[in-house]
Amino acid sequence: MATRSQQGAPSNVLVLDCTLRDGGYYNDWDYSFDLVKRYVDAMAAARVDIVELGFRTLHTNQYLGATAYTTDAFIERLGIPKHLSLAVMLNAKELLQVADQRVAVRSTFARRDHSQVSMVRIAANRNEVDKLGPSIEELRELGYDVALNLMQISEVEHPHITAFGRQAKSFDVSYAYIADSFGSLRPADIAPIMKALGDGFGTSIGCHLHDNMSYALANTMEAIDAGAVIVDSTIQGMGRGPGNVRTEYLVMELARRGLTKASVQPLVNLVEHDFAELKRTYGWGSSLYYFQSANLAVHPTYVMELTKDDRYSPSEITTALDRLNERGATSFDVRRLTDAVQGEPLHFSGGRNVDDWCTARDVLIVANGPEARAKKSEIEMFIRQHQPFVLGLNAHLPIDMSLVDAVAVCHPERAMLDTSALAELNCEVVAPGELLASLGINVKRHRDVGYRVAAAQLSFDGDGAIIPHPIVAGYALSVIAHGDAKRIFLVGVDGYSETDVRHIMMQETLDRFGEQFGSIPITALTKSGYRVQQRSLFAPL
Template identity: 35%
Template sequence: MYLLDCTLRDGGYYNSWDFSQEVIEEYLEAMAAAGVNIVELGLRSLKNSGFKGASAFTTDDFINSLPIPDGLTVGVMVNASELVGDTPQLEVLEALFPVSADESPVDLVRIASHVYEFEGALQAVSWLTDKGYRVGFNLMQIADRTEEEVIKLAQLAKEYPLDALYFADSMGSMMPDDVSKIISWLRTHWDGALGIHTHDNLNLALSNTLRAISEGVTWVDATVTGMGRGPGNARTEELAIEVAELRGKPTNLVPLMTIIRKYFKPMQIQYGWGSNPYYFLAGKYGIHPSYIQSMMADSRYDEEDLLAVIDYLRNEGGKSFSTATLNNAREFYSTEPQGNWSPQEAFANRDVLLLGAGPGVSRHRNALESYIKTHQPVVIALNTQTGIDAELIDYRIACHPVRLLADVEEHVSLPQPLITPFSMLPEDLQSQLSNKEIKDFGIHVEQDKFAFQKNYCTVPSSLVVCYALAAITSGQANRIWIAGFDGYSADDPRAIEMKKVLRLYKECSDLAITAITPTTYNLPTQSIYAM
């Protein structure tokens, strides 16, 4: 039984593989004490874009600088995409492994391969074996492959001198019975050592690993606290206990628990790996966990965005991560815009006060209410914002389908008409709003563009503020006052996005926007108290 810890490799997706020397040295001692056989110290790669720490490249010089405890085998991982890309495979291998295994601190090389890369990347096995390296192969995203496909992969693997053939539950979607099924299919032709690498979307990483062991798998992966891409992996601190029991040998967990307290728990609080309902849904629907990880690290994505993108990827497919796909998934309206209401009926030649969700509305409530009663602008509130007396609000505006679904009962109970792209909403949402007074104003999302039509608008993002500004502009209002747009810290992605939206709007419209409560945005500002 080989217990392999790949914290510095898989965990590096959270901290750009930038672990301090102090952490690595204490980690190595803890692994040796806990009965871990192999440590995969990181990736080995020729790609160099953006800063990444030493474990993104894991050179021999770096490994030689570390005090590797006796009896601990060192491994590195190579992505098959680098072996089957534009550069000839031999050239890549010679650059990544310039010396033979007897001159290198690396003993094990694992190749992570998608199914479509498998046959081409397998050719590297013979070269690495001839150089003296032990070689493992990790088959990714195998859970949704047919029996015929998996058996064919096993046939291919049988022709090469692999030390271990791994299968990875890349999407975290497998159940224990699925694990057994994959093993039985691989065993039709592959009679060498099998390994498993699990992800914890469904909180089954440990259970799936133990099922695999019971089915004869002898190579198992884990990471400290489960630190790994997406929700993470089987946890070393748990699997080490199980493996020690299977071996019938005691293990010393004190150094491991010490580094968890000192380093890994604080990092987990900072970076947030571990399963949650979003990763659970991603595992359930076979969505690549990097979508969830990217959205959770980006404050522009709130709960409604996360759920909407998951629903989009569930239907459209999200097995391979793509930033472009993620951006498209956030823009929910891709059909031709539809609408039957013209905002000119409500806003033409009127001053409009737009109320955001920031604390500035509640903080300056009395002054805002006094201004509204005296000057009677058209008052529009974003979503279900209730910072002032509801009787002073003329309209509410919303366009995010998931946010609307979450707020639908409140919208139905609120007295104001709702401006929304009603005829473009999902049918179930239309049904729930059927008794609500609706102003159906269509929306079309097109990057870097505002346009203002009679019954619909084009906006650069499905943010409700974009939709609101466009509706008011289409309505030929006299001017826009805004309150409750306090802003975010300068490095917050939401601030960057909002600044871009306002810049684009200024380029496309001559309608004046003035903030009358404090804001960090570059806008003309007046004080509500002087109005």
């Protein structure tokens, strides 16, 4: 166990690289086996002290990649050199949900002498720590070193940090850690926190620091100067939200100070090829939004979710973060996110002239999802063969626009982005007149239909459509139902992950439609992740 003989910086610092574990929030821990193999080989060659390969999650009710479970069988396949120390992480939340922590640990971990894993880290919030005794004791009996990580440290007062250190010491864990979950710490904040931790635990203390405000490296070096003997990092800074201190930078800085035997050279290809490509794909890193979320102590997952959706403008994202701060958002909750992005209910006045608009006709709603783009020719053939009324969602559609009868528009930001495209359309544009006028949008053919947003409602009244969320699909469904459609078909309405706020809003909209207009069947003709009747575009009607 690393120790320091006196107050101040240690003579050697352990580097724990947790790239695959923390980076898995972007790809559901589903890395290719070849990438994982190149990664561990590079880590071994670079003489990084410890590699945390992933989580060992207790949840098995969804598809996640190999490093969410990081089983001993998976580790054996990698052929990892024996000199490379391995760790995995458990979430305290999962441990506290099981009926018997000891049984859960015993069923998840072999004895240490039958595993290449030597350390198990447990990430916990302050209110979870004192309940973890059975898990920690069981892990220690199995022969593992245990590290206890206190999350959201910026929200914990120093006396409570010291109390956490004492609690961790009573559990006889190998390391006590602090994690800057919100990335809101500045260099001047670090030394008092590490001192408080050391006062309670002793010398074997460590840190995991996020890069929301680009302070991760500076903060890590401050922590080392204040006595941290083990510090976390990731390749290219890969990690949830903005990410972490970059392993390649940390190793070079520690080597310059003579505090590590690790070398950056074996990591270069990994950094500049494999993980540079992943960064281009997932786009982690500090930004205006992560800086704001750090200042407001808003959980970074909110930023991840908001920036995934191109419907939200920069000003809408920053406004949503302000609302989240007002409502308290130190943990992620998708319902809280939904409320924040909607803000005050939208209401645009307009007409209601859709009586008998599509009476007894089949209506095909076309969205611009990947499935519609992939099946462009087949959708066009379907339209020519079956002659449905074709209603597009927004101005940009993947099919021949001469086949489209109308497009629906309701979201102000999307309408503003589509101003030129809307003006060029020859088909009818269904939108609130107040909305188009407020944005200065002129269209060739306009059907004026107003709408307002009202929680858990989807209907139609004297002011136009009433929809549960400000999404164009809900607006379109309300208008079509009032227009007395026979059947509704969907293409390009693919869906997102079930925790994505866009997916949740759309599913709730579909559910409300089914409750209110159950006599009008809705069927997806291309692959869809929503709970809706599914049929193939290629099957006869």
